[in-house]
Amino acid sequence: MKYILAFIFFSQFAFSQSPYPQDYFRSPLDVTVVLSGTFAELRSNHFHSGLDIKTQQRTGLNVYGVAEGYVSRIKVSHYGYGKALYITHPNGYVSVYAHLSKFSPRIQKYIKACQYDKESYEVEVFPSPDELPISADEIVAFSGNSGSSGGPHLHFEIRDNEERPINPMLFGLDVKDTKAPFLTAVYAYPKDKTAHVNEIKKRTELRLIPNKNGDYTTEPIEALGDIGFGIVSYDQQDMAYNKNGLSNIQSFYNGNKTFEMDFKRFSFDESKHINRFIDYEVFKEKKSRIQKLFVQSGNTLSMLKDVDANGYITVEDSTNTVYKVRLRDFKGNESWLTIPVKGKPAKEILEAPELKPNTYIIANQFNELDQGNVSVYFPKDTFYEDFHIDFSVLNDTLKLHKNTVPLMKSYTIKFDIKNYVEDDKDKLFIANLYGYYQKPSYISTKRLGDMLSARTKSLGTFTLASDTVSPTIKPVNFQDGKWLSKLTHLKVKIEDDLSGISNYRATINGKWILMEYDYKRDTLTYDFDDNINTETENNLKIIVTDNVGNNTTFESTFFRK
Structure with a gap:
């Protein structure tokens, strides 16, 4: 027993140690830190790159530079981060403050001079180190709701010298959290048609059973072959009801680790691969983010660690095994999931052949589709894997599959408009049809002669639309x-x-x-x-x-x- 206790102690000790300075940065606000969003939380098409700190449902709170340094970047935009400030510190880290209402007077004076000089509200400038020095505890801005913020809060980041965002809590920023992570759904994924789970050869939801101690189990499953699992989970802090992200997920098969996702740091270039980490089809159709505890082609996330056999387990006939998942938040609170697995062949099931579209996409090469007045150009490696795509054109409407397939790159759609009256051509644009009523949504459209083109990063239904009404x-x-x-x-x-x-x-x-x-x-x-x-x-x-x-x-x- 003493060896087990020693192992647990050293494991926790190692987990609690941090290579990041603990007393260097102060909190960016005077109020108690309560989070509406955690680091690397799952968002649409990206991982959240910082902490969203609540500002008591109001704007105008003092925002402090978390340490001495200098303003190295100021960006003001209608969308995204809105009014954002970047401070470079002597230790090489950069702190970021976003969705601000305004900057401190001397920074505000500096950026307004730039805006008037360029005659533009949207600006991005990179002051030299001696232009806007920042002292410790200096008020640098005031909290707000600018840009794409969904409500008043401060978005706060710390980045390393390679512009990679790091969880600010690793630097000692404290958030009260005594609650263990929650689990709301569990899924099993047979890897191919040779595998099954409970006689089913595709994704299947397992019955989740909460235990009195806060852990979870499922009913025993019968399976054979290579199987992966996926979970829907979240965490909550003590003073907030928001459903936030986890800090660490690990899985074990018969006591051996098969998978780990450690949400400590990532690069912006890889953030798009969130759509390979989650089950993108389920997210688009049901708005639920299943985190896949196995790794498919193209998922190169640096947050993945100790992945064995791509996270799949191999279930053999006549065996009784156990699959476990550990869910952990930053404070070390954890929940466990246990899935008993019985190895058993599936009964012979006659399956109707799956009807698939004739058009086939080969992921690692350029693909071009043409029909009528519409053409579509997919660069090499737009998709993660080969698949049959639903492609059809009727009049001026392009049906390009359902938006349930994740993309790594943008692709180009072109419409030939030579058959339109000359006076009407300037008012045309390419639109994505969305929602139940298939409303047109503008996609940035360029015109060259009689050709309209637009680039997008999602599949779906597109059409030519006309706008003749002025603002x-x-x-x-x-x-x-x-x-x-x-x-x-x-x-x-x-x-x-x-x-x-x-x-x-x-x-x-x-x-x-x-x-x-x-x-x-x-x-x-x-x-x-x-x-x-x-x-x-x-x-x-x-x-x-x-x-x-x-x-x-x-x-x-x-x-x-």
């Missing part, structure tokens, strides 16, 4: 011809119902002004503190253009002292 512009907090001396901001609402907003330009008395675009609220906002308007009588002019070139001009006169 709308409406004042929100002012009226034409009024005095606005008491206002701190000008705000207008801009909308486009089909192809979407492409760009906008605003001036006062002919001078370009910085208007912040919030796409979630469809608003443009100008801050009078920019002091562009120095006259009593002012002419505001805004031009908004959609993605096919329709534009609307709004003009208004206001007075201000």
